[in-house]
Amino acid sequence: MAHKKVLVLGGNFGGLTAALAVRHELHGEVDVRVVSQSDEFIFNPSLIWLPFGKRRPSDLSFPLAPTFDTHGIDFVHAAATGLDLAGKKVMTSSATYDYDYLVIATGYRNNFAAVPGLGPGGNAYTITTLEDAIHAGEGWRRFLSNPGDIVIGASQGAGCFGAAYEYLFNVSHQLRKAGLKKQVKLTYVSSEPFLGHFGIGGLPHGEALLGMFLKKERIEAVVNTAMDHVDEGRLVLSDDRTFDFSYSMIIPPFVGQDFIRDTPGIADDKGYVKVRDTYQTNDYDDVYAVGIAAQVTVPWQSAVPVGIPKTGFPTERMAHVAARNIAAQIKGEPLGSHEAFGDMPAVCVMDAGNNGVIILADKMLPPRGHGILIPGPQAHA
Template sequence: MIGATQGAGCFGAAYEFLFNTSYQLKKAGLRGRVPLTYVTAEPFLGHFGIGGLPGGEKLLRLFLKKEGIEAVTGVAMEEIAPGKLRLADGRNLPYAYAMIVPPFTGQEVVRSVPGLADESGFVPVRDTYQSRGFPDIYAVGVAAAVKVPWTAAIPVGVPKTGFPTEVQARVAAANIAAQIRGEEPAAHKEFGAIPAVCVMDAGNNGVLILADRMLPPRKFGVMIPGPQSHAAKVMFEKYFLWKTRHGYVRLP
């Protein structure tokens, strides 16, 4: 059983784990003996915490059908007990092995500062990534509170890792440098306006996800499946590890 619970902020990682698990089981000749179930708080497959993209639900359903994977969507999880996943609607789903993406939660050290964090422990920020209460404090990535254009009835987070965090960090770094020089922060970028750029690995397959905005409304958004996405993900991982090991931090 593989899935992502309510409040999870990176559903793409759950999909990657799901399809890579299926692929590795097939390579080992065990896929027919291991039923796979994907359980998610997403209201539909391919929501990804960003409201979905055109054709995304249909594409993910085709992927799951091809791999023989059952899906349970739009559910909250009550408890992960040994051998049993308890859902908030009263259902119990048995499992022999499970990987569940947990919710992002704020840190107590941040939550304990009066006026800094919201009730969940995340820092409300301006589009400069300065704290709304403390302009000399910055928060990006998983530390920042992000508003979404859907109701609380859809308990999904938004991806705050990878490319979005890099964009936020560049904005914050430029503004910190400006403040050190005695200038006003001039770099701005709302989270929802950050482009969506993601390569989702899926065993020997994959999906390239592109959109002009992270959150709707958007002018365009596409999901392009194919083995080229898997190859691109492998190449990027090797490149990223290489530049990190050698300290080439100025490379893109």
């Protein structure tokens, strides 16, 4: 009897985990193919260190093909370009592939249009892709030869606040190492309603802890604000306040892939796929979405739009839920794996230059039973 075909789109945290987990759940009795526009896995959490020379690109990447080959998974280095969900086919830049089960793990794109002056050739750096982080490092080295004030921030709609905080404190640490700390004004600008919101609603004492960290590092914070645009050497907020800088790194909002957004009936206007707590799409039992590609409903309203972080740990949780449910479907068993995004535990280790914070909570989103932030050098990498 022919094996069922599982097609996975994307080869980073969500795609890699889903592909390996499906093979494991079915003890190899399944044909798994991964289609990815990139032929390398990038460990995105380490991009914060690359601009300062604490990591090299080769330290946080590896080729996908050998890993998949070792596990009996077919790898196709190509870009997905369209979905035929009724016909169970995926069009790519190299060929069309059919499937019995589909996992969409296509990640994100930077939405630089949210703040004019961001993006390639713009007036501020970001670190959300390997190429972006390399450029941020080039700018940092130029800054060291001609220092001035610095602005680090996360724009309206951004969700990756942990990276913004990590970069902020690593910049502060690097300034101290370079003997520049006293002469550089360092400002943090964020759409968060309050310090330590992190895009997950905050945790007990988080605002006070982050405030203490910023005070210790002599960092000025501006929160609950939107960015209007970035001129050369100047950030302009929506209320017309301005912050001049010689170096700036800003985390933009993310959006999904265009071909996902353009597929009728499965995605919102940002290109995120609407899913159930099984990570099946709302209308197709044989189509799953995990990681940033999956839509998560924000359980609050804020004056300035705030996104939700879905990278890393929650992406892997989603991928395992999807893999277990696909395995159950193939074996003819009822689906037994359910985990809404907000009910996942929150686990994060945030580096802060020469210090850090471990973030733990019973649920990713409120209401929660408990949550804690543990500061100390044990969280520093």
